[in-house]
Amino acid sequence: MPIRHPFAAAGRATGLATILAATLAVTGCATASTSSPTASGASGASGASGASGASGASGASGSSGASGSSGAAGTGGATRSPTTLRIATSFAITDLDPLNNGFWGSEFGFGDLLMKPLGGGQLAPWLLESLSQASPTTWDLTLRPNIKFQNGDPLTGPALAQTMSYMLANNTSLEPELPGATATSTGPLSVTLTTAQPTSSVPSLLANEAMFDIFDTPVYLNLKATPAALVGARIYTGPYTVTSLTPEQMVMIPTAGYYGPTPKLSKLTILFVADAQARIDAVEDGEADLALYPPTAAAGQLNGRTDAYFVPQQSDYSYEGFRLLLNLHETPFNDLVVRQALLHAINYAQIAQQVLGGYYVTATGLYPGFLPYALHDQTTDTAMARQLLDSDGWTVGSHGVRSKDGQQLSFTMLTYPQQPDVAPIALAVQSELQPLGFDVQIRQVDDIDTVVKVPSGWNAAVEGDSSLDWTGTDPVEPLVENFTTHGDDNYGGISNPTIDQIAAQLEASTDPALRSTLLQQAQQIIVEQQAYSVYLCIKRDPVVASPALRDYVVPPAALLWTNAYA
Numbered sequence: 001m002p003i004r005h006p007f008a009a010a011g012r013a014t015g016l017a018t019i020l021a022a023t024l025a026v027t028g029c030a031t032a033s034t035s036s037p038t039a040s041g042a043s044g045a046s047g048a049s050g051a052s053g054a055s056g057a058s059g060a061s062g063s064s065g066a067s068g069s070s071g072a073a074g075t076g077g078a079t080r081s082p083t084t085l086r087i088a089t090s091f092a093i094t095d096l097d098p099l100n101n102g103f104w105g106s107e108f109g110f111g112d113l114l115m116k117p118l119g120g121g122q123l124a125p126w127l128l129e130s131l132s133q134a135s136p137t138t139w140d141l142t143l144r145p146n147i148k149f150q151n152g153d154p155l156t157g158p159a160l161a162q163t164m165s166y167m168l169a170n171n172t173s174l175e176p177e178l179p180g181a182t183a184t185s186t187g188p189l190s191v192t193l194t195t196a197q198p199t200s201s202v203p204s205l206l207a208n209e210a211m212f213d214i215f216d217t218p219v220y221l222n223l224k225a226t227p228a229a230l231v232g233a234r235i236y237t238g239p240y241t242v243t244s245l246t247p248e249q250m251v252m253i254p255t256a257g258y259y260g261p262t263p264k265l266s267k268l269t270i271l272f273v274a275d276a277q278a279r280i281d282a283v284e285d286g287e288a289d290l291a292l293y294p295p296t297a298a299a300g301q302l303n304g305r306t307d308a309y310f311v312p313q314q315s316d317y318s319y320e321g322f323r324l325l326l327n328l329h330e331t332p333f334n335d336l337v338v339r340q341a342l343l344h345a346i347n348y349a350q351i352a353q354q355v356l357g358g359y360y361v362t363a364t365g366l367y368p369g370f371l372p373y374a375l376h377d378q379t380t381d382t383a384m385a386r387q388l389l390d391s392d393g394w395t396v397g398s399h400g401v402r403s404k405d406g407q408q409l410s411f412t413m414l415t416y417p418q419q420p421d422v423a424p425i426a427l428a429v430q431s432e433l434q435p436l437g438f439d440v441q442i443r444q445v446d447d448i449d450t451v452v453k454v455p456s457g458w459n460a461a462v463e464g465d466s467s468l469d470w471t472g473t474d475p476v477e478p479l480v481e482n483f484t485t486h487g488d489d490n491y492g493g494i495s496n497p498t499i500d501q502i503a504a505q506l507e508a509s510t511d512p513a514l515r516s517t518l519l520q521q522a523q524q525i526i527v528e529q530q531a532y533s534v535y536l537c538i539k540r541d542p543v544v545a546s547p548a549l550r551d552y553v554v555p556p557a558a559l560l561w562t563n564a565y566a
Helices: 016-027 104-108 157-170 201-208 217-223 227-233 274-285 297-301 336-345 346-353 382-391 422-436 448-453 474-481 497-508 513-527
Strands: 085-088 115-119 122-125 129-137 136-144 184-188 192-196 240-245 251-252 268-270 290-292 310-312 320-326 360-362 400-402 410-415 439-444 460-466 533-537 541-546
Touching: 085 217, 085 274, 115 201, 122 129, 129 410, 136 157, 157 184, 157 192, 157 217, 217 227, 274 290, 274 297, 274 541, 320 336, 320 422, 336 422, 336 533, 346 422, 346 533, 382 422, 410 422, 410 448, 422 439, 422 460, 422 533, 448 460, 448 474, 474 497, 474 513, 497 513
Parallel strands: 085 268, 085 290, 410 439, 410 460
Antiparallel strands: 115 122, 129 136, 136 192, 184 192, 240 251, 251 268, 290 541, 310 541, 320 460, 320 533, 360 533
């Protein structure tokens, strides 16, 4: 059904100034004086708006014990490192099966990956000592020495090859990325990964939590039929070992004989609290030290408090956000000039800095501005937008809506409730386009992915997206999926042979200079020439932190929440 909002009348916004004032009042951003403006709302799966009144005690188990972080000054000044840590998250971990939940290991410290995302588009070896490309289809992996699984079994070249082979054969997320690839042990600490075709994204795949989780495969295979037994099996390599896992929480202690630096915490507890407000309440009540995935509205809620703080990710590392997906199968976005006018009519700085209170980064193009190959070619120019529409024959009618050949310049923009920040974003776009002669309706759907997979019946959709992969280092995989003719996520119907050719070259090349040139060519087509898609804003992932952790640094990439305590 159409979205209901106090700033909409008959499906049309009453003006951006009204939206700004009311949105900032709702979020508390108008008078915010807390620490730096922060990130967007909840992660795609959390869905909580942060407006519910659920008690903070629900879901946050009191059995985890007092945090060592308590006792630090709550009104500023120096904070001290905790000796224990309690993190409240919206996602429950039901078991430790690598295929189902192994990806949580790198986020919460019970598992390490072969490569580590560092932020700013950079990777570094993690379990690996080195990674090199011997040929376009051959990669040599060398492990660090003296790595053991938490159960004491050594991680060797043969053990790594067995695990990688198992994941290549059984991980449905990995299979389409490396079809036909093989992993072979070539020495006590070495493995050769051979791909069926040149694949430049191998380093990023080795750093992606959804691809190659590393575990003690023989032990896992013996116990996989009884997932509860995997807790005691200690099959991972991370700095913290899981000692108990219940529907309410997961408790970890330092891994004995860990190959890396000595873990800094004596106890790490992950609390499973589905409701966003309950997670925030848990921090306020001293039952948790960090609450993950808070909505932007929580920034205003916490303004002036000294028992919990809204903490942002540094803007220099932000790379996920929202884009306006355009359906080229349907009017009016089968008209190139309309797409180009739309791109220039949107005020991206206003959305990020005013509508969302500075808790987002202004989108300036297809890629985040900190990347060396990013072009800043997504600009606001309403005069150009008007000129484009005028020259294309779109004339303004008596009600301010343009039309051409009897067809009004009208479209419906889809939103979804799981991300609370989508609503003000859509209202801002609607208001910004209205003076240009666009008639924009807003309709909320519960399952936006299902709707946009159908080629007809929709015009545009605001959706959470990123032009980089999960690690924040690979631009090629999203380019292929979103903008090539047969891309899995190309729901708008883009078909451009030049983009297809560029993507194929990028997949085969690891030369930085060539990749930069090709990526800039792709941006010129996608943004400047064809306006296939419009990135609206880039979020800064936030947490709510206790007074002792108000200086917590939100991970720059891949949500490695406990990396600072490893």
